[in-house]
Amino acid sequence: MPDLVVPACDFTVFGGTGDLALRKLLPGLYQRERQRNLHPDTRIIGVSRHDLDDAGYRDLVTQALFEHVPDDQLEAGAVHRLVSRLHHLRLDATDPEGWDGLHALLKDTPGSATEDTIRVYYLAVGSGVFGPICDRLDDLGLVTPQCRVVLEKPIGSDLDSSRVVNDAVGRVFEESQVYRIDHYLGKESVQNLLVTRFANTFLEPVWNSRWVDHVQITVSETLGVAGRGGYYDQAGALRDMVQNHLLQMLCLVAMEPPTYVGGDPVRDEKLKVLRALKPLTGADVDRLTVRGQYTTYGEEIGGPSTTETYVALRAEVQNWRWAGVPFYLRTGKRLARKESTIEVVFKEPPHAMFPHSEGVTTPNRLTIRMQPDEGMQLHLTAKHPGPGGIRLHPASLDLSYDDAFDERSPDAYERLLLDVMRGIPTLFMRRDEVEAAWEWVEPILDQWEQAGVEPVRYHPGTNGPAAAATLLAREGRTWQE
């Protein structure tokens, strides 16, 4: 028996033939199908301008499952069940004509036309099309209080454009119906950060500026922008990664305990953190941010560009708990490793009481590994065994999810897609959060533009520009590699 069967819904993916849908959303739904979490009546409707009928779409998705689901997780029965739910409708979301097929499918099928039908509209298309899609759905009477709309990031490309998009969506959907996805919030280890902080007591007394020296948040990728150059070259790493994923992780590290883990309490606390970020403007941007580009980027996208593929920066949360603690963030493409980590580095003990311990001890550090090998490590100093006096040695307490739990760690999208079907908004961003993040990021973009800050070059397969190391070295610190 499955643990959980989520309510039946009509799940429509605008952009159903795109990279995100085929690589993440449908494989994610497949995994949930395999666990039998999807209701037997749930239908999945892909929408795109592709000339595909249902059979063609089913073939396309089957191929995608074979490509993106590990072989040992492919089960013929589950593939068949998922594929049988699929439909495809060809329409241009920017054209008010041609929506009859979608209307007929969602409205006219017996049993699916009531006010109670849960309809999920997943907008896996550029945010410029969100408004027109919502308007059309509304015109066709396809929006009821039971409907939910999922918005992919990035929402706009700056504060003003994100407001325009949010206004357009908000004219049709109530805020409670809007699910702004940030897939990092669906990662098991990111959620575990909440549990580690708030379901245990030992961290809370030291989780503040008195004991924490600094925090490092790293999302390092080995891939370039293959196949996404058109989008990426307009966006760059600050918009693509920092404005959303990295700031969300910073929020989870820095936020105060919510009264309970529910949509608004968690999001209220994250919002307070975003609003407490010290603004980076003018000369501070020049001093505290690093903009990089890998040397083969131009070749990859087919021409010269000044878009950054790497960002490192130093942020501060100006509140009682975190005053003066640097939060160093960095992210980049074509780096040496695929790795996402949060490092909370504690201060040195106030007094070096062991003889010869100077230079031998390293500060305590909590590493939260989001990928690969999700887990956590607490680095400490231990006594080296043996009678030769007290010799200090670095050691660590290790929690690896793979070792600790039998279950496969689900991909972030799996969790988030089920949450949408169940109507649980906690791990999605509220409008005010997205806008507060843009408010903080925008002056950095402005200063880079006004000052003509060109990205510094770094070689693929390295740790990024040397300037990122200097950012920390100036303050006597180093990145944890």
Ligand SMILES: NC(=O)C1=CN([C@@H]2O[C@H](COP(=O)(O)OP(=O)(O)OC[C@H]3O[C@@H](n4cnc5c(N)ncnc54)[C@H](OP(=O)(O)O)[C@@H]3O)[C@@H](O)[C@H]2O)C=CC1
């Ligand atoms: N790919 C990823 O890993 C991630 C993507 N995202 C976001 O998700 C969104 C989609 O990204 P991605 O899948 O990579 O993009 P792709 O370009 O691969 O796919 C876009 C999809 O949208 C469809 N589409 C585009 N314009 C229209 C239109 N006017 N009417 C109907 N369908 C349309 C395309 O099909 P057709 O051309 O046939 O119409 C295709 O199915 C973007 O906003 C992106 O920023 C966010 C995080 C990660």
Ligand SMILES: O=C1O[C@H](COP(=O)(O)O)[C@@H](O)[C@H](O)[C@H]1O
């Ligand atoms: O949202 C995005 O995230 C991916 C990185 O996600 P991960 O889960 O593989 O770490 C990034 O490649 C992409 O550019 C960005 O849009």
